[in-house]
Amino acid sequence: MRLASSVPVAAVYDGRFPSVGSARRWRVAFGGSLNVRNKSPRRLAAVAFGFPRSPTSHQIFDTFARDREGSRFVSTLALIVGELLYLMNIITSRRKFLMKGRCCCCRLGIRSGRLVWCRTEERGGDKEEEVSPAEDLMREHGVLKRVLLVYGEAIRRIEANEDLPPETVMDSAKIIRNFIEDYHEKLEEDFLFPRFKKAGKLIDLVDVLLQQHQSGRKVTDITMQFATRQALKNSDDRRKLADSLRQFIRMYNPHEAREDTILFPEFRKVVSKNEYDSLGEDFEKKEHELFGEDGFEKMVDKVAGIEKKLGVYDLAQFTPKV
Numbered sequence: 001m002r003l004a005s006s007v008p009v010a011a012v013y014d015g016r017f018p019s020v021g022s023a024r025r026w027r028v029a030f031g032g033s034l035n036v037r038n039k040s041p042r043r044l045a046a047v048a049f050g051f052p053r054s055p056t057s058h059q060i061f062d063t064f065a066r067d068r069e070g071s072r073f074v075s076t077l078a079l080i081v082g083e084l085l086y087l088m089n090i091i092t093s094r095r096k097f098l099m100k101g102r103c104c105c106c107r108l109g110i111r112s113g114r115l116v117w118c119r120t121e122e123r124g125g126d127k128e129e130e131v132s133p134a135e136d137l138m139r140e141h142g143v144l145k146r147v148l149l150v151y152g153e154a155i156r157r158i159e160a161n162e163d164l165p166p167e168t169v170m171d172s173a174k175i176i177r178n179f180i181e182d183y184h185e186k187l188e189e190d191f192l193f194p195r196f197k198k199a200g201k202l203i204d205l206v207d208v209l210l211q212q213h214q215s216g217r218k219v220t221d222i223t224m225q226f227a228t229r230q231a232l233k234n235s236d237d238r239r240k241l242a243d244s245l246r247q248f249i250r251m252y253n254p255h256e257a258r259e260d261t262i263l264f265p266e267f268r269k270v271v272s273k274n275e276y277d278s279l280g281e282d283f284e285k286k287e288h289e290l291f292g293e294d295g296f297e298k299m300v301d302k303v304a305g306i307e308k309k310l311g312v313y314d315l316a317q318f319t320p321k322v
Helices: 041-049 057-066 071-091 133-159 166-199 203-226 235-267 273-291 295-310
Strands: 006-013 026-029 103-111 114-121
Touching: 133 166, 133 235, 133 273, 133 295, 166 203, 166 235, 166 273, 166 295, 203 235, 273 295
Parallel strands: none
Antiparallel strands: 006 026, 006 103, 103 114
């Protein structure tokens, strides 16, 4: 059997990310001719070529040259592709390499028994983009900003004596408590603020931001206390709820603006590139631990649902008619 001048080889990742020294978790298939899952590379070569024990690299490529038209050549080629992809996994960050479909397809051109080229094919924009620590935090600020919009609508309804479903405010306050205060702000307090203080930069700003985090939690406590159906029936409690929402909005609008325009951009200068990239992975790991694989998307969906209940989801309504 002669090989075509260009032979496609598919390497499919099975969903469990391997680590250095672990058994290979790649399934490399060429017409179903070879299964390499949970076998070492050299043992796979032994299986492919019938060696009594794991061969050396020299033996592999000697046989590779002799038997390039046989099925063992194809199996060895598949093995080499799997090894290349495994090494890419080790030296490349997960976000840069892993696609949402968890599938990479490599195409290898074979001319006169030589590997000519290799590339990764992306599938219709399914590749997961790398997200930096600053971008992570700014996206979370977007969730905060949308909750502030909900708070603003709640204030408007209270002042106009319009109906305000208490669950819209309570659910929004829970998002602030769980996603912003107990997660987002904890990341800043544990990973950003100490590094700025150690570097001796923006210390005054960091002190104010930390103080505002603490004050914000107290305001959220008040909001959750009065975001009940019973409290909304009492005029004094409605006023206290509106005051807490107003205080929160007043503080967090400039708070997040300073972080987005000063703190986060400056953060790149107080840590090394490797540390900066590593923190991005740490942030994502923490998010997944607390909220699942799509934690950010889930929070966006929750906020969107609240916006729809209050009639403030449609973006077009905020366009001025001039």
